[in-house]
Amino acid sequence: MDEIPFWRRKTLAQMTPTEWESLCDGCGLCCLIRLEDEDTGEIIPTRVSCRLFDIDACRCTNYAARAQHVPDCIKLTPGNVGRLPWMPLSCAYRRLHEGKDLPAWHPLVTGDPQSVHTAGVSVRGQTLSEASLADPDDAVDHMAPEWLADRSGD
Numbered sequence: 543m544d545e546i547p548f549w550r551r552k553t554l555a556q557m558t559p560t561e562w563e564s565l566c567d568g569c570g571l572c573c574l575i576r577l578e579d580e581d582t583g584e585i586i587p588t589r590v591s592c593r594l595f596d597i598d599a600c601r602c603t604n605y606a607a608r609a610q611h612v613p614d615c616i617k618l619t620p621g622n623v624g625r626l627p628w629m630p631l632s633c634a635y636r637r638l639h640e641g642k643d644l645p646a647w648h649p650l651v652t653g654d655p656q657s658v659h660t661a662g663v664s665v666r667g668q669t670l671s672e673a674s675l676a677d678p679d680d681a682v683d684h685m686a687p688e689w690l691a692d693r694s695g696d
Contacts, residue, residue: 547650548561549561549565549634549638549643549644549650550643553620554620554623554635554638554639555620555621557620562620564650565634565635565638565644565650566634566635567632567633567634567648567649567658567663567664568600568601568649568655568658568659568664569600569630569632569633569658569663569664569665570591570595570600570601570664570665570666570669571587571630571632571633571664571665572618572629572630572633573591573592573594573595573602573665574587574588574589574590574591574592574665574669574686575587575588575590575591575592575672575681576588576628577681577682585627585628586685586686587628587685587686588681588682588684588685588686589665589668589669589670589684589685589686590669590670590671590672590675590681590684591665591669591670591671591672592612592615592671592672593611593612593671593672593673594608594611594612594615595669595671597666597667597669597670597671598666598667599666600659600664600665600666618635620639623635623636623639624639632645632663634648634650645661645663647660647661647663670684
C-alpha cells in the first residue's frame with residue numbers, strides 16, 4: 543500500500559519548511575500586481591508581474607531576499623493563508639487551507655515540475671514586468687484577461 547502523501551496527512555502548520563515550499567506549483571499567479579477597486583474593494587489582477595519575476599522561468603529571481611527588494615511582497619504562512627482572499631483559487635496553499643486536495647496537474651501529484659505549465663495554469667510567457675512600465679500606475683492599462691482571473695484549479 544502506498545504511503546499517504548504529506549499534504550493529505552499533515553496540516554499546513556505541521557509541514558516542514560521543505561514540504562511547505564514544495565506546495566508551490568510555480569504558476570506565478572501570486573506574483574501578479576493586483577489593483578483594488580476603491581468603490582467595491584474588489585481585487586483585480588493585472589498581466590503585470592513583480593519586477594523580480596522571471597517571465598520565462600515563472601519563478602522569483604531572488605526568492606530568498608525578495609522582501610528586501612520588494613517590501614510589500616507577502617510571505618505566505620499557515621497563519622495568514624486564510625486571510626489573503628486574493629490568492630489564486632488554484633493555489634495549493636489556499637486549496638489545502640480550504641480542505642481541498644491538490645489538483646491532478648500539480649507537480650507533487652504528477653512528479654513533473656512542468657505539469658503546471660502543460661495544464662495551462664501558469665502565467666509563463668503571458669505577463670510583462672513592472673520594471674518595463676514607464677510609470678507604476680500604468681499597470682491599470684494591463685488588466686488580466688477573464689480566464690486569468692478566474693482559475694479554480696480543477
